[in-house]
Every structure is written in C-alpha cells, then in structure tokens.
C-alpha cells in the first residue's frame with residue numbers, strides 16, 4: 001500500500017492551547033482511518049489543516065507526494081481531497097436532489113446555483129449519486145426537513161460528488177439516532193469501497209470505529225498517543241484507560 005497523505009511535524013497553537021503539537025501521520029491509499037480522542041484533542045484541527053481551513057505554524061502536508069499546505073480549500077478539493085462537516089453544510093431551503101446537483105456541478109467547475117439546477121446531466125448524476133447512498137426516496141424532500149442521519153449522509157454524498165481520492169469526515173454519526181448509526185456506517189463502507197475512496201474520520205462512537213476503521217489514531221492534547229490496526233488499538237489498556245473509558249466494556253467480540 002502506498003502513502004496517500006503524509007503529515008510531518010504539524011504544530012498549531014491557539015494562545016496557550018496546543019491543537020497540534022508535532023503531528024506525524026501517513027494515511028495509506030485505500031484505508032479507512034479513524035481518529036479518536038477526547039474533546040479538544042485537536043482532531044478537527046487536523047482535518048482543518050489538511051483541507052486548507054487552518055494553517056499550521058510549522059510542519060508540512062503532502063498529498064500524493066505534492067505539498068498542499070498554503071493552498072486554499074477549493075484548490076485542495078481539486079487535488080482530490082474532500083470533507084464533510086460535523087454540522088452538515090446543506091442549503092436548507094433546497095431539496096436533497098438540488099443540493100446533490102450543486103455538488104455535481106461544482107465538480108464540473110460550475111459554482112453558480114442556477115446553472116446546476118438547469119442542466120439535466122447534473123440532475124441525472126445527482127440522482128445516481130443519491131441512489132448509491134440509498135437517498136433517492138428523499139430526493140425531493142427539503143434538506144431542512146431531514147433527520148440527522150439523512151442530513152449527514154447527504155452532506156457526505158455531496159463530498160463524494162467531488163470525486164475525491166481522500167475523504168475526511170468530521171464525526172459522520174454524531175447526533176444520529178443509535179438505531180440508525182450502523183445503517184449509515186454500512187452505507188459508507190459500501191459506497192466508499194466501491195468508489196475506491198480513502199477515508200479519514202473523526203468518531204466518538206467506538207462501535208462505529210470498530211466496524212468502520214482499518215486503523216485507529218488516538219489523539220491527545222495535540223499529539224498522537226497511539227496508532228495501529230483497529231483491533232489492537234481499541235483493546236490497548238492505556239488507550240482504554242485514558243481515552244475510551246473502562247466503563248465501555250468489551251468493544252470487539
């Protein structure tokens with residue numbers, strides 16, 4: 001497996017708060033990597049630095065061997081990195097299909113909404129995209145009428161419309177009803193594997209991590225405390241004590 005994303009020596013402080021304190025991480029082509037860790041550990045900051053929303057004070061990030069630090073978010077998308085947000089960034093007054101068509105059009109180079117809604121080929125591609133995510137029955141629902149699970153999936157579908165090689169997801173199942181979480185994870189695993197997309201995702205639900213991740217990186221105070229295969233890291237006594245909590249019980253069968 002080759003390295004797709006490589007971060008070295010990332011440092012970022014907000015006053016006295018260290019959001020990144022020497023982050024070194026390689027993301028391998030094709031893997032699903034979970035980032036876990038307590039609130040404030042710097043997980044979202046890593047996504048923001050990788051996608052051009054935050055600039056570290058030191059360090060480097062290379063994607064497919066090319067440096068990307070300093071590029072604006074839109075250029076990083078063009079290089080093949082997309083993201084979804086902890087709070088989905090949908091246009092509430094538009095339908096699911098219109099939101100998806102906007103993303104399809106953005107990938108084609110058009111960022112102006114009316115063009116997206118006029119062109120039938122964008123709508124067709126958007127329908128195919130929604131179908132792959134199981135969202136077609138909701139195509140004509142307004143985005144602000146969706147439950148959290150459907151909102152999250154629509155947001156991720158819009159990121160996938162950009163045809164990324166690497167997708168970064170910030171808490172893809174947060175706020176989703178427990179009964180719906182695993183269905184979302186199964187959809188993501190299926191769609192992303194099929195599209196050959198490498199994924200990095202921040203997640204607090206360890207059942208989701210155990211099902212979804214090939215490897216797990218444990219963040220703590222801006223540093224990576226542990227990194228390795230999911231089964232190994234999730235059963236690591238120090239990780240369980242410091243991060244997961246002993247009350248969680250056995251995570252893996």
Ligand SMILES: Nc1ncnc2c1ncn2[C@@H]1O[C@H](COP(=O)(O)OP(=O)(O)OP(=O)(O)O)[C@@H](O)[C@H]1O
Nearest residue numbers: 014017018019037038039040041042043044045046
């Ligand atoms: N733009 C900012 N300005 C000031 N402080 C910030 C900013 N962004 C992040 N921080 C601080 O940096 C630290 C790391 O934040 P970050 O959001 O990366 O953590 P996190 O691990 O994603 O937390 P959570 O699990 O709660 O989302 C926190 O203490 C946060 O308050």
